[in-house]
Amino acid sequence: MKLLIKNGSVYDPINSLKGDRMDIAVNEGKIVDQVSEEEAEVVDASGMIVMPGGVDIHSHIAGPDVNLGRLLRPEDHYRDVVTKTRLTRSGVGHSVPSTFVTGYRYSTMGYTTVVTPSMPPLEARHTHEELNDTPMIDKAAFPLLGDWWFVLEYLRDKKFEECAAHVAWMMRATKGYAIKIVNPGGLERWGFGGNVHTIRDEVPGFNITPREIIRGLCRVNSLLHMPHTIHLHTNNLGKPGNYSTTLDTLKCLRNLATGDKPVVHITHCQFSSFTGSDWMNMGTGADIIARYLNQHTHATIDMGQVLFGDTTTMTADGPFQYDLYTLTGNKWMNHDVETETSGGVVPFRYKRTSPVHAMQWSIGLELALLIDDPWKVYMTTDHPNAGPFTGYPRIIAWLMSQKAREKTMSKIHRKARRKSLLPSIDREYGFYDIAIATRAGQARALGLRDKGHLGIGADADIAVYDVDPEKIDASRDYRKVRRAFRNAAYTIKDGYIVAKSGEIVQSRLGRTIWVDPTVSPEWSDTSDDMRNRFKDYWTIEYENYPIKENFLERSETIRVRAEV
Numbered sequence: 231m232k233l234l235i236k237n238g239s240v241y242d243p244i245n246s247l248k249g250d251r252m253d254i255a256v257n258e259g260k261i262v263d264q265v266s267e268e269e270a271e272v273v274d275a276s277g278m279i280v281m282p283g284g285v286d287i288h289s290h291i292a293g294p295d296v297n298l299g300r301l302l303r304p305e306d307h308y309r310d311v312v313t314k315t316r317l318t319r320s321g322v323g324h325s326v327p328s329t330f331v332t333g334y335r336y337s338t339m340g341y342t343t344v345v346t347p348s349m350p351p352l353e354a355r356h357t358h359e360e361l362n363d364t365p366m367i368d369k370a371a372f373p374l375l376g377d378w379w380f381v382l383e384y385l386r387d388k389k390f391e392e393c394a395a396h397v398a399w400m401m402r403a404t405k406g407y408a409i410k411i412v413n414p415g416g417l418e419r420w421g422f423g424g425n426v427h428t429i430r431d432e433v434p435g436f437n438i439t440p441r442e443i444i445r446g447l448c449r450v451n452s453l454l455h456m457p458h459t460i461h462l463h464t465n466n467l468g469k470p471g472n473y474s475t476t477l478d479t480l481k482c483l484r485n486l487a488t489g490d491k492p493v494v495h496i497t498h499c500q501f502s503s504f505t506g507s508d509w510m511n512m513g514t515g516a517d518i519i520a521r522y523l524n525q526h527t528h529a530t531i532d533m534g535q536v537l538f539g540d541t542t543t544m545t546a547d548g549p550f551q552y553d554l555y556t557l558t559g560n561k562w563m564n565h566d567v568e569t570e571t572s573g574g575v576v577p578f579r580y581k582r583t584s585p586v587h588a589m590q591w592s593i594g595l596e597l598a599l600l601i602d603d604p605w606k607v608y609m610t611t612d613h614p615n616a617g618p619f620t621g622y623p624r625i626i627a628w629l630m631s632q633k634a635r636e637k638t639m640s641k642i643h644r645k646a647r648r649k650s651l652l653p654s655i656d657r658e659y660g661f662y663d664i665a666i667a668t669r670a671g672q673a674r675a676l677g678l679r680d681k682g683h684l685g686i687g688a689d690a691d692i693a694v695y696d697v698d699p700e701k702i703d704a705s706r707d708y709r710k711v712r713r714a715f716r717n718a719a720y721t722i723k724d725g726y727i728v729a730k731s732g733e734i735v736q737s738r739l740g741r742t743i744w745v746d747p748t749v750s751p752e753w754s755d756t757s758d759d760m761r762n763r764f765k766d767y768w769t770i771e772y773e774n775y776p777i778k779e780n781f782l783e784r785s786e787t788i789r790v791r792a793e794v
C-alpha cells in the first residue's frame with residue numbers, strides 16, 4: 231500500500247520541521263523517501279496541517295478499573311449511545327467508553343498510539359483482553375509495581391539486581407511496558423485502612439519508605455535500560471499542600487540522573503501541585519513546580535488537565551478514592567487486588583462555580599504555560615480522571631489562545647479567578663508546540679523510536695488537520711482550531727487511511743507493544759525462593775501467572791538488555 235500526502239504544512243518537531251510545505255511518502259506502513267504518484271493513493275493536504283499521529287502517554291482505556299467504571303455508571307452511557315455502521319461496532323461513550331468506541335474516537339481525533347497506565351499485574355489478562363478489543367490504535371500498558379510485596383522486600387534488602395530480575399519477569403509475565411508507581415507505600419498501607427503522608431513515612435511490615443521505593447525502582451529502571459522512565463503518581467495526590475511532596479519527590483531523584491536524560495515522569499501533575507493547608511485556602515503551586523522543572527532536566531510531566539463537566543475518577547490510589555468519596559458522597563467502589571495493589575472508582579463533576587475545581591482547571595494550564603521547554607510537559611486529562619480524552623481539542627484551544635482562556639476565566643468562581651496565575655501569562659502555544667505536547671514529546675518520553683515523527687523509517691501513523699497555519703490566527707480564531715482537531719481530515723494508521731473528517735472508513739487492529747528485558751542469569755528471578763513464596767502471596771500458581779505472547783492479538787516486542 232503506497233500513499234502520498236501532498237503539499238501539507240508538516241509539523242514534525244523531532245525532525246525540526248515547523249510547518250514546512252512538503253510531501254510525505256508512505257510504503258508498506260512506513261515513511262519512505264518517495265513513491266511515484268502513479269502508483270500511490272494521493273491525499274491532497276494543501277492548506278492543511280500534517281503531523282505524526284497523536285500519542286497519549288496516560289489514558290485509562292482498559293483494565294479492571296475502567297471496567298468497574300463502566301459497571302458503576304449506567305448513567306454515563308445512557309446519554310451517549312453509539313450505533314453501529316457498516317464498518318464499526320456499536321457501543322457507548324462519554325467518560326468510560328466501551329473498547330471499540332475508545333478506538334474509534336481516538337482515531338477520528340488523529341491519535342494512533344495510547345498507553346493505559348494502570349494495570350494490576352494479576353489482572354493483566356483482563357487488561358489485554360480489552361486492549362485486543364480496542365481497534366484503530368497501538369497500545370501499551372504499565373503494570374503497577376510500586377506496592378507489590380516482592381518489590382518492597384527486594385528494595386528493603388537493597389537487592390537491586392534481584393529486584394530488576396523480578397521486574398523483568400513481571401514485564402514479560404504481564405506483557406507490560408513500563409514501571410508504574412502509584413502513591414508508593416500508601417497502597418500497601420491502604421490494605422489496612424491507612425495511608426502514608428510524606429515520602430519519609432515508614433511502610434509498616436516492610437521497614438521501607440516511599441522515598442526508598444521510588445529511588446529503588448528508578449535504579450531498577452535504569453539497570454534494565456527500559457525505554458520509558460519510571461511513571462509516577464505521587465504521594466498525597468489530590469490534597470492541599472501536596473506541591474511540597476512533589477518537590478521532595480523530584481529532589482530525591484536528582485542524583486540518580488546522568489546527563490540531561492529524564493529519570494522520572496510525574497503523571498497528571500495538576501493533581502500534585504496544590505498549595506494551602508485545607509480546601510478553603512487551597513491554591514496553585516504550579517509556578518513552584520514549573521520553576522523547579524525549568525532549572526532541572528531529570529523529569530518530565532503530563533498535565534492532567536481538568537475539563538468542566540461530568541466524568542468518572544479511577545485510580546489505583548485506593549485511599550485517595552476513599553477521600554474523594556467522603557468529600558463528594560457520590561457512589562464509590564473499592565477494589566483490592568490481592569497483595570499487589572488497590573483501586574477505586576468515584577463519579578465526579580468538575581464545576582466552574584467550585585473554587586477548588588476552577589483552581590484545578592487553572593493549575594493544569596499554568597503548568598503547561600510556565601514550563602518553558604515544551605518537551606517536558608505533555609497534554610493529558612488523565613482520562614477520564616480530570617475529563618474525557620474527547621475534550622483534547624478544548625485544551626489545545628486554551629494553550630494556543632489567551633482569548634480562549636479569558637473566555638473560560640470569565641465564567642469561573644471569582645475566588646479561583648483571583649488566585650489564578652493565568653491572567654499574568656501571555657504565552658500562547660504554536661502548532662509546533664502542540665505537535666510536541668500531543669505526539670513528539672510523548673513518543674520521545676516513552677522511548678518509542680518509530681513514533682511521534684515522520685522521518686524515513688518511522689511508522690506511517692499520520693494525522694492531517696484541516697486548518698491552514700499560514701492563514702489562521704489561532705489566538706483569535708481558536709474555535710476553528712478546536713473544530714479542526716476534533717475531527718482529523720485524515721487519520722492514517724500503518725499507511726492506511728482509517729478515518730476521514732470524523733468518520734471511520736476502515737477498521738484496523740493496532741499492535742500491543744511490550745518490553746522484554748533480558749537480565750544476567752546471575753540476578754536470578756525464578757529462584758526456588760520466589761517459587762515457594764508465590765503460593766503465600768498469590769492465589770494463582772507460578773506457572774499460570776504469565777500471559778503467553780499469543781494471547782495478544784497483535785504483539786510487538788521491544789527487547790532491552792540489562793546492564794551487567
Ligand SMILES: [Zn+2]
Nearest residue numbers: 288347612615
Ligand atoms: Zn491515571
